Structures are given as structure tokens and as C-alpha cells.
Amino acid sequence: MARVASHILAHETNAPAAADGHDHGRWLPAPNGTAQQYDCNFAAGAAEWRRVCSGVVAKYRSFQDGARPLQWSVQPDVTRLMTLLDGRHVVVVGDSQAMTVLCALTCWFIGKGAVSNRTSTKRMTLSLGLLVNHWVLPACARGAGRAACEAMSNKDGWCTSKVVESMRRDEELAPLVMLYNSCDSYITSPGFSYFKDRLGRLGSISALAEWEDPLGDSFLRRPFSREPTAFSTGRAAGAMQSLRNLSETGCGYLGVSNPAMIAHFPEVPSVLESQNVSIDAPGSYERFVLSAFAWTHALLQDNETAAVSAFSLLGIVRPSWSTWKQSAGNYDPPTVVGLAQWVLQTGRCTGSSLTSASCVLSALTKFGGRGPADNRRLLRARSCAAFEGEDTRSEWRQRVLRSVAHQEGVPFLDSIRARRERWDTHPAIQSGRVSSVQAVFDCLHVSLQAGFWDGEIAALSSVLEKDERRRVACMGGGD
Numbered sequence: 346m347a348r349v350a351s352h353i354l355a356h357e358t359n360a361p362a363a364a365d366g367h368d369h370g371r372w373l374p375a376p377n378g379t380a381q382q383y384d385c386n387f388a389a390g391a392a393e394w395r396r397v398c399s400g401v402v403a404k405y406r407s408f409q410d411g412a413r414p415l416q417w418s419v420q421p422d423v424t425r426l427m428t429l430l431d432g433r434h435v436v437v438v439g440d441s442q443a444m445t446v447l448c449a450l451t452c453w454f455i456g457k458g459a460v461s462n463r464t465s466t467k468r469m470t471l472s473l474g475l476l477v478n479h480w481v482l483p484a485c486a487r488g489a490g491r492a493a494c495e496a497m498s499n500k501d502g503w504c505t506s507k508v509v510e511s512m513r514r515d516e517e518l519a520p521l522v523m524l525y526n527s528c529d530s531y532i533t534s535p536g537f538s539y540f541k542d543r544l545g546r547l548g549s550i551s552a553l554a555e556w557e558d559p560l561g562d563s564f565l566r567r568p569f570s571r572e573p574t575a576f577s578t579g580r581a582a583g584a585m586q587s588l589r590n591l592s593e594t595g596c597g598y599l600g601v602s603n604p605a606m607i608a609h610f611p612e613v614p615s616v617l618e619s620q621n622v623s624i625d626a627p628g629s630y631e632r633f634v635l636s637a638f639a640w641t642h643a644l645l646q647d648n649e650t651a652a653v654s655a656f657s658l659l660g661i662v663r664p665s666w667s668t669w670k671q672s673a674g675n676y677d678p679p680t681v682v683g684l685a686q687w688v689l690q691t692g693r694c695t696g697s698s699l700t701s702a703s704c705v706l707s708a709l710t711k712f713g714g715r716g717p718a719d720n721r722r723l724l725r726a727r728s729c730a731a732f733e734g735e736d737t738r739s740e741w742r743q744r745v746l747r748s749v750a751h752q753e754g755v756p757f758l759d760s761i762r763a764r765r766e767r768w769d770t771h772p773a774i775q776s777g778r779v780s781s782v783q784a785v786f787d788c789l790h791v792s793l794q795a796g797f798w799d800g801e802i803a804a805l806s807s808v809l810e811k812d813e814r815r816r817v818a819c820m821g822g823g824d
Contacts, residue, residue: 380796390460398448417799423457439526520597660717763800
């Protein structure tokens, strides 16, 4: 996996170019501690926005402590951006954050004085004086009285190139600007998929002890785990070709790739390195899960009986798990990582005793929870992790997507740097109910937190400015 990342990262870097004289952006303290709002539930002129976006606000609200009031150093002018989009339709399609992107971008305009209105079942219109643009709504937001959307529906094909082609041919949406959030921006590696599938066939947590070297078997001895996966020439390439075709449809049409999904998951410290497994960089979902299992396996190897007893106090009886909502008895990575954090922070089991199953069991027995549900409520991880430095190995997926976009001549929103530093904008525990196995631990999706989407707005402004000369020439106004 690390080799994959180093190969892909050779193509380009996110670091600002020192010699071009432009401000590529950085986070600064917001003036007077007040960052740009991206939750327009209480904004003037936002009635239509509230109907469409209130569900997104609720679903992805951040429950983390330590949110920082920051502002991106590049701040576009709203009149200029409205001018660049004047008379155009804008649609955001793709992954489960596409709806959040739509709500964040439109709220920025509203916060700068634009008004949201409904002009048809398909569109929300933003107006600022005589400048008007139209935002295409997903099916869940169409029709009077429909409940607010929480996310785009993959069942509608919003992750495929088919949606690009169908909208390109829809004359009601002309001219169209499409922001495409590829669902491949958080695809799992083949090695991880093999690991998860095999664990799903083990009937009990103790059966994991019989797998002598689960991480090494999955990642070090299987060459496919070091490949950037077939999506680089598969679904992503097809989508990029469709975006290129969209841009060539006519004046004002533009297809843009948005590959920036940056995760900030915590992990059990040092456990992967101790087993010589180098995968991604801190923050990735795969490292988060694999560090929990590496620690679990070490405890089982040390004292299987004590380890099984310890995990039963957390309600964990089998190693299978879901990347979304757990069933009762499932392995729960955020609970295991939270347990490891607790025993380290309290000094109960440190150094070599961190992998002592007897020590961990003794600490849990004395913990005082009133059963597995209470133990989970008190111990489950509830904060995402900050990064130190700019280790970008986890971004090999984004690098592949950006490389494919470059090959097809498709522009992309360059907001990865802005997202990488904002661990504090993720929900952490969706809904905030940490005791339930149905509560999703989420350090991938992002909230509509004040200030966070500044980087996305700046990136969109940059793409539109670069495209403007082509658009003007197409309309007969060029040199």
C-alpha cells in the first residue's frame, strides 16, 4: 500500500507553488472568531434551502469538542462568482457527500446575500440582483411536502457515468456545470477487502487467534494489495470521459471532478508498525480498523481466555463487522480503539502490558460499567484524529482520480489541502448516541460547520475562472 501511494504521489503535490506569486490558501483565525456560516437554517432568504438541506445538517452535525473558528485565506467575491455562474445550471452528483456539497455551496451564496427560490420541481434558484443560477435537486428533494434529503441515492445511479450522460442530454438543464464526487474516492484496497471477507467467515472472536498472521497474510504476501486497483481504468475513467464530453457539449457546459474525501480516523498507536505492516498514513479508515484488529490479535495470542472475556464485557463475540451500522455481537472498531486509548491515557496498561490480555481484562473488570452497553457508551472513541505534517500516503485514491482526470483533460476541485487539516469538522459519532451499536463512527463525512467549506468555494472559483476564457471564446467574445 505504501508503495502504491509513493508511485501515485510522484505525479503531483498539494504543496503551494512558491514561485507563481499566487496564494494557494491556508487556514487563518476567523475575524472576531466568527467563520463563514454553512448552516443556513436560520438565514434570511433561505426558505427553499431549509426545505432541501435541513436533513443534511442534522445527519452530519459534528459532535466533537474543539471545533476551531477558522477561515481559508482565499476568499472569492460573491458577485464575481454569481457572474461566472449566471444563467447556468449546477448539479452535484456522486458519493454520499454530494448532497452536503450542494447545501454548503448554496449556503455560501445565501450568506453573501443571495436568495433561494423554487422555480420547478427539479431546481433551486439563487438570485443576487439580476444574476441568477439554478441548482439541480436530487429526486429525494423534489415535489411539494417531500422530507428533506440526507444524502444522494446510489440507487438512482448517481455514482456512475450514466447520470453524466443523461443530464448532458437534458435540454432543460442547459447550460450545465457538473461537480462529480467520485464514489471511488474512498474505495477499499483489495487486501482490505480480502481481510474483511475472511473475518466475516469466522464464527467467534477466539477463532481470530487461529489465524496466525492475519495482517501479513492479507497485505504482505498478496501482490494485489499493492496495486491502486482497477478503478483507475474502470468506472472512474468512464466518468472522466463523460465529464470531458459534457464540457464539449456547448458554451457554458463544464464537467468538474471533486475527489477530495479526506478521513481522520484514530488508531491504536504503534501496533501496525510493530507488525511491519505499512499501509496508508494515519487517519485512513483501513489503518483505523486494522490497528484495532492487530491489537485484538495480539491480546488473543497473549492469553486467549482473558482476551475473550475482555471483549465480552464490550458485547463483542465475533470478528465480523460492518463498515456502517453494527449488529449485536459484532466487532466494533471504535469501541476497541477507544478501549486502547483509555488504558493508555489512564496508565492502566502501558508499554509491553498494552498487549497483556490479563492487564486489559483486569482494567475493564474494575472499570465499573453496568454491562456491555454502558461500557461502550463510556469507552467508545468519540473524536477524530488530527494530523501532524503532510503525510499524504492515505490519499492514493484521490491521486488516482486526479491522475485520470488530468489524462482526460477534466478540471478538478483542488481542496485536498484545506480538508486535510480539518479533523474537527467530521461528525465523529453520528447522532451523538455513543452507546448504541447502530451509532456510526464517522471521521470521513463532514458537517456544515462554519468555515470548513471555504476551501471548496475557493477551489470552485479557481476552476470557473480558468474556464471563463474558453466559455467567452465559445460565445464569440474571444480575441
